[in-house]
Amino acid sequence: MSSSEATSLSNIRNFSIIAHIDHGKSTLADRLIQLCGGLTAREMKAQVLDSMDIERERGITIKAQTVRLDYKAKDGQVYELNLIDTPGHVDFAYEVNRSLAACEGSLLVVDATQGVEAQTLANVYQALDNNHEIIPVLNKIDLPAAEPERVRQQIEEVIGLDAHDALEISAKSGLGVEDVLEAIVHRLPAPKGDRNAPLKALLVDSWYDAYLGVVVLVRIIDGTLSKGQRIRLMLTGGAYQVDRVGIFRPKQEMRNSLGPGEIGFFTASIRQVADTRIGDTVTDEKKPTAAPLPGFKPSQPVVFCGLFPVDASEFEDLREAVGKLRLNDASFDYEMETSAALGFGFRCGFLGLLHLEIIRERLEREFNIGLIATAPSVVYHVYLTDGTMTELHNPADMPDTQKIAKIEEPWIEATILVPDEHLGAVLKLCEDRRGRQTQLTYAGARAMLVYELPLNEVVFDFYDRLKSVSRGYASFDYHIIGYEEGDLVKMALLVNDEPVDALSIIVNRSRAEMRGRAMVDKLKDSPGHMFKIPIQAAIGGKVIARETISALRKDVTAKCYGGDITRKRKLLEKQKAGKKKMRSFGKVDIPQEAFIAALKMDAD
Known part of the structure; x- marks a missing residue:
């Protein structure tokens, strides 16, 4: 395949698709793959680049995916298009950022019925920060509620982009998608690079494959990356020999080498994803490039919560599961912790609530572990x-x-x-x-x-x-x-005068009472014991909310027939004394369902 391996730089286009959630990024990617013959009609399926079950079910993109397409333009030339499909959700903004750094241009997809949304703005600003050429695309033009003129005006007013030549398409039916391909080759710039310079490549993504070890996705800036070459990762300092080089069409296709402007992958017997930092510079070991690329800021977790197995005997399985997930998601952090109420578990860091939800769902689904998550908290x-x-x-x-x-x-x-x-x-x-x-x-x-x-x-x-x-x-x-x-305080929950560490949260003093009431209300409906149990929310020594779980009662007077009332009273007094004794020795067990209910904070 040597002829196409040396595609001239002027015939390469690297672009990503950016949009708000549900505006049709993945559907447009499907149509582009179909039009360029990337997959046969039999292999095509909806959201072809969303490979995880959870992405397909929720209809969202979580991992940025890449694909190379060959397109024969109307001017007769064959262009090589490298498409990166990016997530639209705020929690995966770091995925968007590194995808944009590997491209020169973007397709901005806006739903012609809904117009510009909050995420559209955020992603456009990221593209502009990366000096991208942007082509506005109005999608869902075939819907009765579509208002292309209004949305055009909105793009100009809210974002400040000239939208008079925005493309009108329907990614679902394929209407106008051919014009998108023409616009990509004629309106987006070609990459720059020097084939004879020392190798300089940007590490865009990496993931773990059970057979090949770590698969590394790179964008070549200068030089060439070839099979058998000795390379060095400049940030971590690791040196490796390249075993295989290839591209995605979306299926893997092996190559002998990758040149400037190209996006592809290599494997080099790297054992851990942690050894390959996103944004690192890949260079030749013997003839390194002078200065590394600027790279990306490492993703900072902003939300923390504890994850504990419902069944304590599954702790080792959970340890193995979080280790495996970390291999494929470098933005997920964890460390071990113990809780008197919930046993052994892990304190995990996430980029946001959706990220937390996705990780939790993947642990439960892919590794079959029942989990309890404590209340999410931020870094103070x-x-x-x-x-x-x-x-x-x-x-x-x-x-x-x-x-x-x-x-x-x-x-x-x-x-x-x-x-x-x-x-x-x-x-x-x-x-x-x-x-x-x-x-x-x-x-x-x-x-x-x-x-x-x-x-x-x-x-x-x-x-x-x-x-x-x-x-x-x-x-x-x-x-x-x-x-x-x-003005922040720690609010503890006391059950039978014992603090429950898993339920303590940090709140603003002005909202502490409301939050405390909501939590004790939830725990109040726990199954009762043989004696009354007080549940209190307290700040320091001051109780701000209280509820009582009622005692279960046996009717001790059921078999007491006739006679004086004092006979019944005697039996009730005896029961009361027994309950008092029970309370001083009794251990309170609150079932885990009650903990889960208390941790699910609902509407105010």
């Missing part, structure tokens, strides 16, 4: 009176209040797009969550709100509440802007 900065600062991931590790000078919490800037009729409810929700409004503008009939909010108010159930108060019409995107001092 705790400044002690001796001048030191520690990062607090777990509320159970909070130092003594006497030693704390101040606590800082992370704040985010949230962009919310919502139809005008739901604006009041969304404003109220943001105000209730201690939000500060910084901007309110209009794009047609939709309001664009920019709010600063504390992250710990968002991780509980903000997204669900936003969807319910706006009937599903609001879209939401956020990024962290920094840390601010807050």
